Amino acid sequence: MFIQQLYLYGLICTYMDNQKISSSHLEPFAINVNHCQSVHNPKVGSSILLPATKATLRCCLFYLLLSMFTVYVLYSPTFNKIYTGYSSDIDNRLLSHNEKATKGYTLRYRPWVLTHSEEFVTKAEAIKREKYLKTGDGRKFIWEIIKEKFGSSNS
Numbered sequence: 001m002f003i004q005q006l007y008l009y010g011l012i013c014t015y016m017d018n019q020k021i022s023s024s025h026l027e028p029f030a031i032n033v034n035h036c037q038s039v040h041n042p043k044v045g046s047s048i049l050l051p052a053t054k055a056t057l058r059c060c061l062f063y064l065l066l067s068m069f070t071v072y073v074l075y076s077p078t079f080n081k082i083y084t085g086y087s088s089d090i091d092n093r094l095l096s097h098n099e100k101a102t103k104g105y106t107l108r109y110r111p112w113v114l115t116h117s118e119e120f121v122t123k124a125e126a127i128k129r130e131k132y133l134k135t136g137d138g139r140k141f142i143w144e145i146i147k148e149k150f151g152s153s154n155s
Helices: 002-018 054-066 090-100 123-133 136-150
Strands: 036-041 046-051 069-076 081-087 113-120
Touching: 069 090, 069 123, 069 136, 081 090, 081 123, 081 136, 113 123, 113 136, 123 136
Parallel strands: none
Antiparallel strands: 036 046, 069 081, 069 113
């Protein structure tokens, strides 16, 4: 995920250099995605959004970085249980697991502690990682983290 952010940042910096844009000329304001244009990068076979105007360049970067998806692992020390999920709003999701929710698996095993999280640019990447963490190897990885942090195991 961090590599993707660096790559995106590099593309935007290259775009700024090619257009002779100084970051001091960019004014932050609310992003309007309609001001961005899709630019295909044949080297990686994907497209990114680049601003159609100089003034929206910085805003597009902020928009892309704010629309990240987080895969998270919760641990209930009281019940020695784990929960794995993903969200585009991790803070609200954690609040839901610990306070707001009125039904479901996580309600029974409160309180939950955020044990591990990873960020992804796309929802598809987050879902793929979440599915892996729910496999036998993924759960083994999670329990190793919990053992290191809490001294607990899944026994």
